[in-house]
Amino acid sequence: MKTQVGIIGAGPAGLMLAQTLRLQGIDSVILEMRSEEYVLSRIRAGVLEHPTVEFLHEMGAGDRLAREGMPHEGIDLLFRGEKRRIDFPSLTNGKKVTVYGQQEVVKDLIELKKAFDGQILFEATDVRIVDPESDSPSLSFTYQGEQKTLACEFVAGCDGFHGVARASIPESGLKLFERVYPFAWLGILAEAAPAQDELIYSRHENGFALFSMRSQEVTRLYLQCDPKEDLEHWPDSRVWDELHRRLEAKDGFRVNEGAIMRKDVTPMRSFVCETMRHGRLFLAGDAAHIVPPTGAKGLNLAAGDVKLLSDAFVAYFRSGETGPLDGYEAHALKRIWAAQRFSWFMTRLLHKDPGANAFDQEVQFADLDYYTGTEAGRRTIAENYVGLPFGWPGAA
Template identity: 55%
Template sequence: MRTQVGIIGAGPAGLMLSHLLHRQGIESVVLEKHTREYVERRVRAGVLEQGTVDLLNETGVGERMRREGMVHHGIHLRFGGGTHRVALDELTGGRGITVYGQQEVVKDLIRARLEAGGTIQFSAEQARLLDLDTERPRIQYLHDGAPCELECDFVAGCDGSHGVSRRSIPDGVLAVLERTYPYAWLGILAQAPPAHDELIYAYHERGFALFSMRSPKLTRLYLQVEPDEQIEGWSDDRIWRELHARLETDDGWRLNEGPIIEKGITGMRSCVVEPMQYGRLYLAGDSAHIVPPTGAKGMNLAIADVRVLAQALAAYFETGDTTALERYSPTCLRRVWRAEHFSWWMTSMLHRSPGDDAFQQRLQRSQLDYIVRSRAASTSLAENYVGLPLDWGRTDV
């Protein structure tokens, strides 16, 4: 089989890239090692930046998001017994965020690709990327137990930090810059109506907590825990007690409890590989970078990456010009490092680290107090939170 662009991974990055290429008349094949049911049920991020929302709408896959997504115009910082709202729309000229689960974006993109006649091969296992430094890279894999080979002009690695794409790049080509944080997040999904209509970030002496949601009937909540914690040590009762302690204040606001239908512990780290390309392989999304979830940047960065890549590939197939492809990595990395810094900043400001003394805690409180008292500081937070314009990373300006 032959196509113009072979895409590894049917997450938001791979599917959006295939969708964008289709709109430019460029053929692609998406290979995904898991089943369709698995990728459509995999719960991940849920906060969409304004630019991501705009792109979904502009490219015809935003109809269900507009109907079911929850638009937020602010977030709340809770510390020192008080709650302070950061008005995102007022500080950014009307921009905001939309709460809409990553798995819902994946469902919408899969449906759009299949209705347009696109090729997504699920359960494509044991992929091997070959001849990446030639004009005819190949992907060998098994599908339904049978050996297959896909020849293409370019390969897009959208299969995450543990996928085959990054591992296929020879040793010594990539610089890997990373940081591991001394805490983790315990996250739950509860069948309970959200008790508030916007996200709440809580800095507390017992550790960070986050109130979020996935729908009018589902609440998403997070607790800072030790990185070596085991989920078996956290009963539902213990989780709710800790959430009440860290999130509730004296003003009478209370969480709504309900059955916990999902819970797990995730370590927190930052990682960036440079460059994001090798030969005719281009990395996008988690294949190239990981951010701690505090700033809600992971899926949004993936969408921004493939928008840049789709434009560069369109320029090549239309004119043969490789300039935009050569700029792909520096263009994306400028935006990636801005998001990495913002995510690190939010994480460092809101979490309690082992060994933190009273001096460090006073610094964190001072930073939070400055944000809610200074329009300049709150504008900086809001601008980064709703997302910089999708063309922000351009290297020609």
């Protein structure tokens, strides 16, 4: 087997990269270790930044997004019982975000890939990157019981935090940064119509809570909890009681209850691998960075990586230009660290830190007052939430 770009991982990063390359006449094959059913069932965050929505439309993956996505023009920050709204359009020259589940983005992109060349090999196991430092790398893998080799000119590692791509880079060449937080999120999906049209981020004495949604019929909700939380200790009645308590507001807001379809615990960490290139292997998406979900940046950071990497591949295959490939790592890291800062900031702003003292908590409330009570503070949150431009810094 032979292709121009071998892509490991059929998550958002790998699928977006394949689609943008196809539009420029560049061939790719995606190797995915999981089944298609598993990939389509993964529930992830669903807030798309303004630049990500534009990017999906540019690559021809915006039709269903335009019909079913839910545009949001702001968020509420709730503390001491009072909601304070951050209005995005008035603070960002008309920009907004769109709520559209990550699994829906993945579904749209898989259908596009299959419609044109079908080159997604699901359940491709034992993937190994061969000679990434040479001019002719390849991917060795097992597919349908047979050992196969995919020759390619470049390898894109889009296989997530636990994938083989980053693990293939020698430890001596890795530059890693990590922060693990002393709390997690207990998340639920409920068959209940959202009680309002926009997200609510709540800082409460019992811990953080988030009101969100996946559709007009499904509500997504989160509670701050211990990273080692046992779900058996959270029967449905306790979940609803705590959600009502932490999301109680003076305006009478109340979460709509419904059948809980899913419960899960999400650990919180910030992680950056600054080594995003090793020879002809390039990392994109969660293979290179993880953000706490408070800032809604995971998929959006992957989109930014893909935009830079696809432009670099196009420059190379069209004219042999290597400058964009050589600059990919440094360029991508500027936006990655900006998103890491915002995600860390929102996490610190809204969670109850088990190690904080009374002074720390009062400073936290002073920050909440400033960032919701002044135009400068609201603009800082709005500009980062709707998404810094791809190519940050210096992009229009």
